[in-house]
Amino acid sequence: MDALGRVAVIIGYEWRRALAKKKILALIILAVAFQTLVMVVLSQFATRTMFLPSGVMPFMWIFGVLQGQSLFVPLIAIITAGSSMSEEYEHGTADILLSKPITKVEYMFGKFFGGFSLLAVVELCTTFVGAILAVWFFGPQTGLQYVPLMFLAIVYSSLIFFCMSFMFSEVFRRSTIATMSAFAILFASSIISQYLASLYMMTRDYLYFHLSRGIPTWGATYFPSLLMRELMAMPSSFFIVGDPLISFEVARGASEAIYVRDALLQAVMTVAVYAIIFILIAVYRLLKSDVTKKTA
Amino acid sequence: MPDLESHSVITVSNLTKYYGKFEALDSVSFNIDKGWVYGYLGPNGAGKTTTIRIMLGLLKPSQGEVQISGVNPTKDPVHALQFVGYAPELPTLQTFFTGEQLLDFMGKMFGLPTQARSEKIKQLLDFVGLKEWGRKKIGNYSKGMVQRLSVALALINDPIVLIMDEPTIGMDPEATAHFRNLFMNLSKEGKTIFISSHLLDEVQRICTHVGMINRGKIVFTGPIDQVLEAFTQRWIVEAELRDVTENIVSSLKELELVEDVKVEGNKLMIELKEKIDLRGEISSEIFKQKGVLLSLNLHKITLEDAYLRALKGGQ
Numbered sequence: 001m002d003a004l005g006r007v008a009v010i011i012g013y014e015w016r017r018a019l020a021k022k023k024i025l026a027l028i029i030l031a032v033a034f035q036t037l038v039m040v041v042l043s044q045f046a047t048r049t050m051f052l053p054s055g056v057m058p059f060m061w062i063f064g065v066l067q068g069q070s071l072f073v074p075l076i077a078i079i080t081a082g083s084s085m086s087e088e089y090e091h092g093t094a095d096i097l098l099s100k101p102i103t104k105v106e107y108m109f110g111k112f113f114g115g116f117s118l119l120a121v122v123e124l125c126t127t128f129v130g131a132i133l134a135v136w137f138f139g140p141q142t143g144l145q146y147v148p149l150m151f152l153a154i155v156y157s158s159l160i161f162f163c164m165s166f167m168f169s170e171v172f173r174r175s176t177i178a179t180m181s182a183f184a185i186l187f188a189s190s191i192i193s194q195y196l197a198s199l200y201m202m203t204r205d206y207l208y209f210h211l212s213r214g215i216p217t218w219g220a221t222y223f224p225s226l227l228m229r230e231l232m233a234m235p236s237s238f239f240i241v242g243d244p245l246i247s248f249e250v251a252r253g254a255s256e257a258i259y260v261r262d263a264l265l266q267a268v269m270t271v272a273v274y275a276i277i278f279i280l281i282a283v284y285r286l287l288k289s290d291v292t293k294k295t296a
Numbered sequence: 297m298p299d300l301e302s303h304s305v306i307t308v309s310n311l312t313k314y315y316g317k318f319e320a321l322d323s324v325s326f327n328i329d330k331g332w333v334y335g336y337l338g339p340n341g342a343g344k345t346t347t348i349r350i351m352l353g354l355l356k357p358s359q360g361e362v363q364i365s366g367v368n369p370t371k372d373p374v375h376a377l378q379f380v381g382y383a384p385e386l387p388t389l390q391t392f393f394t395g396e397q398l399l400d401f402m403g404k405m406f407g408l409p410t411q412a413r414s415e416k417i418k419q420l421l422d423f424v425g426l427k428e429w430g431r432k433k434i435g436n437y438s439k440g441m442v443q444r445l446s447v448a449l450a451l452i453n454d455p456i457v458l459i460m461d462e463p464t465i466g467m468d469p470e471a472t473a474h475f476r477n478l479f480m481n482l483s484k485e486g487k488t489i490f491i492s493s494h495l496l497d498e499v500q501r502i503c504t505h506v507g508m509i510n511r512g513k514i515v516f517t518g519p520i521d522q523v524l525e526a527f528t529q530r531w532i533v534e535a536e537l538r539d540v541t542e543n544i545v546s547s548l549k550e551l552e553l554v555e556d557v558k559v560e561g562n563k564l565m566i567e568l569k570e571k572i573d574l575r576g577e578i579s580s581e582i583f584k585q586k587g588v589l590l591s592l593n594l595h596k597i598t599l600e601d602a603y604l605r606a607l608k609g610g611q
Contacts, residue, residue, distance in 0.1 A: 092388040096384065096387065098373075101378045291354040
């Protein structure tokens with residue numbers, strides 16, 4: 001069996017391990033249920049109060065897709081990755097797996113791709129459910145041909161928190177600490193990013209602008225919506241989608257097209273840089289240290 | 297690639313391992329040839345599991361190296377461990393699998409084709425007495441059943457080297473006897489077996505060679521009859537008395553060829569300085585001190601005695 005075969009065996013194993021956890025299954029069900037509930041509430045609210053401008057209705061699929069992945073998908077990513085490596089140490093099963101003819105790197109990549117492919121399937125599910133619900137509740141939608149691209153963008157953007165949680169899982173070798181650390185960074189960076197954006201709007205000091213974009217949540221949150229803005233001409237009243245700093249800059253007279261393109265490129269780079277750094281740290285830790293004995 | 301024709305299957309050379317400043321292994325060296333059943337003995341914390349984990353590539357040695365069929369498992373686990381079966385002590389197996397599923401997964405890790413896996417799984421479950429439990433989740437297994445499954449997992453790839461850490465711990469006497477026979481049969485098939493165990497009686501029955509480790513140092517390695525011979529410098533006389541008095545003990549201690557006398561209830565364990573039968577002198581001395589002798593037996597050395605002596609010598 002070659003290296004790819006061995007990685008594939010671990011991917012299959014990781015799927016079984018993750019799906020055996022009831023909390024992950026519950027989160028997947030919750031994600032779809034929450035997505036449906038929001039769309040139902042919004043459709044009822046919109047039709048009764050005329051809250052949503054009619055020009056926004058054909059783009060509601062973007063909202064449907066993004067709101068589904070905004071809350072539950074990062075949670076699923078963090079929980080799946082946070083226990084991926086550490087649980088094997090905690091239960092003592094790492095000894096059993098790594099005493100087989102497999103290299104540590106093959107094992108780690110099997111675990112990584114196993115967890116990440118499962119997350120991608122969850123995202124596929126929430127993406128299509130979001131798009132279908134938008135058609136169901138808000139009528140014909142514009143740009144549905146971009147749904148697969150939107151899905152890929154969501155998968156790519158979720159790399160940051162998946163890789164971060166995966167790294168913590170290997171570095172700390174304790175599921176709870178790994179998951180909690182990733183959650184803490186998710187919430188803290190979300191708040192700090194908003195705070196820095198507000199500081200920029202008040203002071204117009206570009207240091208805050210760049211710092212707010214360097215925070216992990218910025219790339220993870222805005223990359224899919226930036227891509228949709230780049231691909232489609234969406235009404236500016238579509239308040240849900242997009243980085244508030246772009247609206248601010250546009251209001252100051254800057255070109256939206258240039259800002260969106262710059263931000264898109266920056267988002268791609270931010271996700272890639274963070275993901276690579278996190279994975280390299282995890283690989284280094286695994287290769288340089290002994291396999292920890294059962295800890296739980 | 298592993299040299300499967302090599303006479304020497306496991307070579308441990310000058311193995312040293314530090315955990316921080318603590319030296320867990322100190323220049324451990326031994327060699328295990330094809331077909332040997334090697335018992336690895338030592339008290340808790342002696343370094344047995346550390347040695348095994350280095351042999352499996354789970355730990356990196358601070359110095360020295362291990363070779364399995366000529367391949368270093370730390371550097372090339374894919375080739376070194378392809379023909380190795382490992383059963384850990386009191387394993388925690390993946391409880392979300394059934395026994396069959398876990399065996400199938402492990403078979404896949406060794407690259408076994410589907411048909412071969414399927415046949416092997418049936419055979420192994422039968423072999424370890426878990427035929428009826430194969431389709432049940434491992435979470436429902438008892439400790440003994442998990443241990444049996446662990447042995448089955450170690451055999452899934454038809455290994456040439458079996459590494460077992462306390463393989464019969466948690467098993468009932470019937471299962472222990474069954475597995476003892478199984479290991480003997482595997483040895484007859486030419487497999488090399490490395491057993492770390494506390495059960496000295498079991499080791500004495502099935503092992504051809506032993507290694508004894510204490511505080512990270514090898515205190516003996518060699519054929520089992522050699523270890524018995526090496527540590528049989530003295531014999532022990534066991535005397536059972538109606539009442540043990542201080543006079544009897546002190547008078548026995550004064551005998552020229554008596555090394556030491558230990559009191560265990562109404563029994564005296566009289567350790568002799570040489571391999572001589574001193575029962576005559578001992579019984580006369582007891583009668584002289586007005587003791588009532590109920591029984592008097594001469595013990596030659598067991599593996600347990602040799603083990604304890606070896607540890608004492610190594611300290």
